[in-house]
Amino acid sequence: MSPFNISLIVFVCVFGGALLGLFASPLLPERLQSSESRDVVRLGMGLVATTVAIVLGLLVASAKGFYDTQSTEVTQVAANFVLLDRILGHYGPETKDTRATMRNFLAHILDSLGPPGKADYSSINSGARDGEVILDKIQELSPRDDNQRYLKAQAFNLALQLGQTRWLMFEQNTVPVPNFLLVMLVGWVIVLFLSFGLFAPRNFTVLSGLFLAAVAVCGAILLILEMYHPQSGLIRVSDAPLRAAITQLGY
Numbered sequence: 001m002s003p004f005n006i007s008l009i010v011f012v013c014v015f016g017g018a019l020l021g022l023f024a025s026p027l028l029p030e031r032l033q034s035s036e037s038r039d040v041v042r043l044g045m046g047l048v049a050t051t052v053a054i055v056l057g058l059l060v061a062s063a064k065g066f067y068d069t070q071s072t073e074v075t076q077v078a079a080n081f082v083l084l085d086r087i088l089g090h091y092g093p094e095t096k097d098t099r100a101t102m103r104n105f106l107a108h109i110l111d112s113l114g115p116p117g118k119a120d121y122s123s124i125n126s127g128a129r130d131g132e133v134i135l136d137k138i139q140e141l142s143p144r145d146d147n148q149r150y151l152k153a154q155a156f157n158l159a160l161q162l163g164q165t166r167w168l169m170f171e172q173n174t175v176p177v178p179n180f181l182l183v184m185l186v187g188w189v190i191v192l193f194l195s196f197g198l199f200a201p202r203n204f205t206v207l208s209g210l211f212l213a214a215v216a217v218c219g220a221i222l223l224i225l226e227m228y229h230p231q232s233g234l235i236r237v238s239d240a241p242l243r244a245a246i247t248q249l250g251y
Contacts, residue, residue, distance in 0.1 A: 059185070071238070073172075
C-alpha cells in the first residue's frame with residue numbers, strides 16, 4: 001500500500017474519532033460531563049498529546065536520517081564512478097572498453113530509475129552483472145610497470161567499494177517502517193481526537209479546526225512514510241549526482 005493511501009486511511013480514522021466524539025457528546029449523562037470530569041480527561045489527554053508529539057518527532061528524525069543516508073550514498077556512488085573512470089584513464093588506452101562499460105552501466109541505472117512512483121533506487125541492483133564485468137575487466141589488465149600496477153590496485157579497490165555501496169543501498173531499501181510504533185501512534189491520535197470531540201461544542205468552527213488538525217497530523221505521517229521510501233514517490237533522493245557523473249565519464 002502506498003504512503004498516500006496509508007495516510008488517507010489514518011486521516012479517516014483520526015477525523016472519524018473526532019466526529020464520533022462530537023456526536024456521542026449529547027448522549028453522555030450529565031454527571032459524566034461535569035467540570036471535574038472534563039479536567040481529569042484534559043489532564044490525561046495532555047499526557048497523551050505530549051507522548052504523541054515526542055513519538056512524531058522521533059519518527060520524523062529517524063526518517064530524515066534514513067533519507068539523508070540514502071542521499072549521501074547516491075552521491076558517493078556518483079563520485080566513485082567519476083574517480084574510477086579517471087584512474088582507468090590514467091592507466092592507459094587499454095581501459096577504453098572498461099570505461100565504455102562503466103558509462104553504459106551508469107546509463108542503465110539512470111534509465112531504470114524512471115519517473116517518480118515508477119521505479120526506485122533498489123533498481124541500482126538491476127545492472128549487477130555489468131558491475132561484475134567491470135571488476136573482471138580490471139582484473140584482466142596486465143600492468144607493464146609499477147605505476148600501472150598501483151593504478152590497477154586502486155581501480156580494483158574502488159570498483160569493490162562501488163559495488164559494496166550499491167548493494168548496501170539495495171539492502172537498506174528492505175528496511176521496514178517501524179509499523180508497531182506507527183500503529184500505536186495512530187491509536188493515541190484517535191483517542192486524542194475522540195476526547196476533543198467529546199467536550200467540544202458542535203459548530204462549524206470546531207469541525208473545521210478538528211479537520212485541519214487531522215490533516216496536519218496525517219501530513220506528518222505521510223512525510224515520515226515518504227522519507228522511509230526515498231527511492232520513489234513525492235520525496236525522492238535526487239539523481240542529479242548520477243546525471244552529473246555520466247557527463248564526466250570517458251573524458
